[in-house]
Amino acid sequence: MTVQIRDLDLARDKPALLRFILGSNIYEAQFESDRRLDKACPEEFLPVLLDRAKTRRGHIFVAEEAGEPIGWAVCYVNEHDVYVRPEERPYGYVSELFVDEAARGRHVGRKLLNACEDYFRTLNVRTVLIGALSANTRAVNAYKAAGYADYDVNLRKVL
Numbered sequence: 001m002t003v004q005i006r007d008l009d010l011a012r013d014k015p016a017l018l019r020f021i022l023g024s025n026i027y028e029a030q031f032e033s034d035r036r037l038d039k040a041c042p043e044e045f046l047p048v049l050l051d052r053a054k055t056r057r058g059h060i061f062v063a064e065e066a067g068e069p070i071g072w073a074v075c076y077v078n079e080h081d082v083y084v085r086p087e088e089r090p091y092g093y094v095s096e097l098f099v100d101e102a103a104r105g106r107h108v109g110r111k112l113l114n115a116c117e118d119y120f121r122t123l124n125v126r127t128v129l130i131g132a133l134s135a136n137t138r139a140v141n142a143y144k145a146a147g148y149a150d151y152d153v154n155l156r157k158v159l
Helices: 010-028 040-055 108-122 137-145
Strands: 003-007 059-065 068-079 090-099 128-130
Touching (some): 003 108, 010 040, 010 068, 040 068, 059 108, 068 108, 090 108, 108 128, 108 137
Antiparallel strands (some): 059 068, 068 090
């Protein structure tokens, strides 16, 4: 089957998006104990993501196969602080990228990432950032294989 990347159709895709949010948290809970796994979480987080995409020159892509959504990516423009050169301040940020377990390993995530990058090119944004939990080596390695490199490191101490 062929995977297609298309724009979000909220009326049609909402149930899948809610499933993707929960699926992402379930997957990340292997690495991070702070992930919410309750059913209310996706309903609370989806409007936040939709607002970010709308207010920050963003876009939401859906990967589908045989007419069924199997993954998504949410991307929008952020801006570095004033200590960064003005022409380098705006950057693309891929805030969500999730692929159903059955479709992993088939480059669906790469296609979604490429769609985000192509979108940022249309905005003349020069750099793209994406985050991953440090223990999620599968995601980190996939992003590095797609040409991403370490940019900064966030360290945390739980009190």
